[in-house]
Amino acid sequence: MTSSDPDCKPPLLEPVLAVVGVGLIGGSFAAAARASGAARQILGTGRDRASLQRALELGLIDKAVTLPQALEEADMVMLATPVGAAASLLETIQPLLGANTVLTDAGSTKLELVHAARRVLGSKLPQFVPGHPIAGAERAGPEAADAGLFLQRHVVLTPTPETDTGALARVQNLWTRCGARVMSMPADRHDRILASVSHVPHGLAAAYMWQVATAADADERLALAGSGFRDFTRIAAGSPEVWRDIFLANRQAVLQEFDEVRRALDHFEQLLHDADASTIEDFLERAALARRLWAGRAQQP
Amino acid sequence: MTSSDPDCKPPLLEPVLAVVGVGLIGGSFAAAARASGAARQILGTGRDRASLQRALELGLIDKAVTLPQALEEADMVMLATPVGAAASLLETIQPLLGANTVLTDAGSTKLELVHAARRVLGSKLPQFVPGHPIAGAERAGPEAADAGLFLQRHVVLTPTPETDTGALARVQNLWTRCGARVMSMPADRHDRILASVSHVPHGLAAAYMWQVATAADADERLALAGSGFRDFTRIAAGSPEVWRDIFLANRQAVLQEFDEVRRALDHFEQLLHDADASTIEDFLERAALARRLWAGRAQQP
Numbered sequence: 001m002t003s004s005d006p007d008c009k010p011p012l013l014e015p016v017l018a019v020v021g022v023g024l025i026g027g028s029f030a031a032a033a034r035a036s037g038a039a040r041q042i043l044g045t046g047r048d049r050a051s052l053q054r055a056l057e058l059g060l061i062d063k064a065v066t067l068p069q070a071l072e073e074a075d076m077v078m079l080a081t082p083v084g085a086a087a088s089l090l091e092t093i094q095p096l097l098g099a100n101t102v103l104t105d106a107g108s109t110k111l112e113l114v115h116a117a118r119r120v121l122g123s124k125l126p127q128f129v130p131g132h133p134i135a136g137a138e139r140a141g142p143e144a145a146d147a148g149l150f151l152q153r154h155v156v157l158t159p160t161p162e163t164d165t166g167a168l169a170r171v172q173n174l175w176t177r178c179g180a181r182v183m184s185m186p187a188d189r190h191d192r193i194l195a196s197v198s199h200v201p202h203g204l205a206a207a208y209m210w211q212v213a214t215a216a217d218a219d220e221r222l223a224l225a226g227s228g229f230r231d232f233t234r235i236a237a238g239s240p241e242v243w244r245d246i247f248l249a250n251r252q253a254v255l256q257e258f259d260e261v262r263r264a265l266d267h268f269e270q271l272l273h274d275a276d277a278s279t280i281e282d283f284l285e286r287a288a289l290a291r292r293l294w295a296g297r298a299q300q301p
Numbered sequence: 302m303t304s305s306d307p308d309c310k311p312p313l314l315e316p317v318l319a320v321v322g323v324g325l326i327g328g329s330f331a332a333a334a335r336a337s338g339a340a341r342q343i344l345g346t347g348r349d350r351a352s353l354q355r356a357l358e359l360g361l362i363d364k365a366v367t368l369p370q371a372l373e374e375a376d377m378v379m380l381a382t383p384v385g386a387a388a389s390l391l392e393t394i395q396p397l398l399g400a401n402t403v404l405t406d407a408g409s410t411k412l413e414l415v416h417a418a419r420r421v422l423g424s425k426l427p428q429f430v431p432g433h434p435i436a437g438a439e440r441a442g443p444e445a446a447d448a449g450l451f452l453q454r455h456v457v458l459t460p461t462p463e464t465d466t467g468a469l470a471r472v473q474n475l476w477t478r479c480g481a482r483v484m485s486m487p488a489d490r491h492d493r494i495l496a497s498v499s500h501v502p503h504g505l506a507a508a509y510m511w512q513v514a515t516a517a518d519a520d521e522r523l524a525l526a527g528s529g530f531r532d533f534t535r536i537a538a539g540s541p542e543v544w545r546d547i548f549l550a551n552r553q554a555v556l557q558e559f560d561e562v563r564r565a566l567d568h569f570e571q572l573l574h575d576a577d578a579s580t581i582e583d584f585l586e587r588a589a590l591a592r593r594l595w596a597g598r599a600q601q602p
Binding site: 136200202206207209215220223230233234235236240247255258288 | 503507525529530532534535539541556565566576581586589591592
């Protein structure tokens with residue numbers, strides 16, 4: 001990501017970067033920004049003292065500060081908290097956000113936060129660039145932080161009509177330097193798409209896991225669960241707190257997508273009722289081909 | 302698995318072993334039986350000439366033969382075809398099955414095959430030991446065969462009341478030598494459990510993948526699908542032919558389990574409708590804890 005030639009340093013983009021919430025995403029963003037030479041100093045803040053201490057020890061951040069200090073010193077502030085917490089921080093941030101400071105975030109849903117920003121930030125709304133890096137890992141916390149987490153990953157920015165083009169460009173540039181592929185779309189479109197490809201799978205995996213675990217013969221079932229079960233349910237192990245916020249923030253789009261998935265399931269169950277061999281095979285083949293095509297395109301089978 | 306001391310060879314269990322269908326499961330069984338020293342000669346047969354040729358080249362089998370030849374020469378015959386094909390082979394097998402030959406299989410559903418065996422095998426029913434190794438891989442065909450595929454994996458045998466105890470012991474011994482953990486249960490119980498932990502996840506993943514792939518904005522959705530989507534849908538890429546047979550053979554149990562999963566999903570959707578934060582978190586936590594516990598127990602996170 002960085003050149004090893006000391007005479008050819010990549011330009012500094014944001015002299016001081018502050019990260020609010022130094023877990024997997026915030027910690028990885030800090031690590032990637034540092035590794036790319038995009039920031040000179042990285043401040044960390046957040047409600048979890050132990051995580052901040054750990055982030056310091058791991059060298060992810062240079063200094064643990066309060067949110068007001070972060071806002072005073074930083075050129076760019078990244079909110080990397082769970083979705084629910086980000087919205088509630090905006091009221092603290094509003095009076096302290098300097099005119100040249102850019103505020104961005106990494107939340108998994110965007111529309112609710114954009115509405116909150118419009119309500120709370122007032123004249124400073126143009127300085128806010130909502131964003132969502134489509135990257136994650138099974139592990140959480142600063143220990144899981146990885147400077148390469150965003151390499152070749154999509155980052156979706158959802159600017160409002162008011163968003164300052166200079167602020168947008170600064171956030172785009174920083175993510176690009178972290179190795180990400182940046183795109184923009186309206187917040188509501190982002191939320192509908194993510195409901196489909198992220199939130200609904202999580203809800204299905206969780207409801208399925210809940211059903212198996214609450215069955216009278218759960219132990220016997222789980223003893224015979226194999227590698228298909230393992231992969232299908234992996235996401236159900238994700239943080240209940242993080243996912244509660246995502247489901248609450250995006251529940252309209254999620255419920256709408258659940259309806260669509262139920263219709264597909266109705267169709268498949270009808271084929272089973274009818275014991276319609278060739279149509280069952282066609283249905284499964286359509287799904288299999290789509291999955292294989294996606295894996296080939298995404299280069300991540 | 303085998304001792305390297307030539308003076309301490311593990312005993313030969315089945316001098317001649319025949320495998321019908323030399324794909325992933327049949328090929329791996331052949332490889333494991335050979336590696337463990339349980340068989341001296343391994344015959345292969347099946348409808349796919351190219352696979353047989355490939356299995357010969359890979360050294361999985363010693364000789365490609367016809368099904369009648371296999372039945373004449375082998376001490377044990379393993380049916381490792383898709384579930385639908387196994388039942389239709391029984392009529393050919395019945396008149397040719399020698400009195401000391403043991404017939405077993407590796408199909409993913411058991412009740413329908415047991416019914417077919419009862420109808421077709423007549424006085425030779427005691428020689429048939431139905432079985433199901435709970436092991437698989439993303440890849441298929443003889444190239445994917447792996448002598449270690451069954452190591453520490455469960456193999457469920459579903460003997461009938463008529464099954465000969467000697468035949469049962471021979472199949473148990475061979476699987477144990479292949480590194481598997483062998484257990485027995487009635488065929489209907491096996492099918493209900495596998496409907497829950499294997500067939501329903503496949504159906505959900507396929508129906509979900511079908512729904513995303515047939516959406517008007519499928520390309521945009523798939524471009525933003527990440528690692529959660531990848532794992533959740535992996536099984537949907539499985540062989541449509543193999544899974545068609547599984548769903549047809551076990552459709553009653555699968556439809557019943559789908560009903561249970563729908564009830565769990567109804568419950569979760571109701572919580573979203575009510576925007577009931579703490580109950581949503583409880584639900585997700587129950588699922589997450591169950592998944593983490595399972596991963597810890599299964600030692601395969």
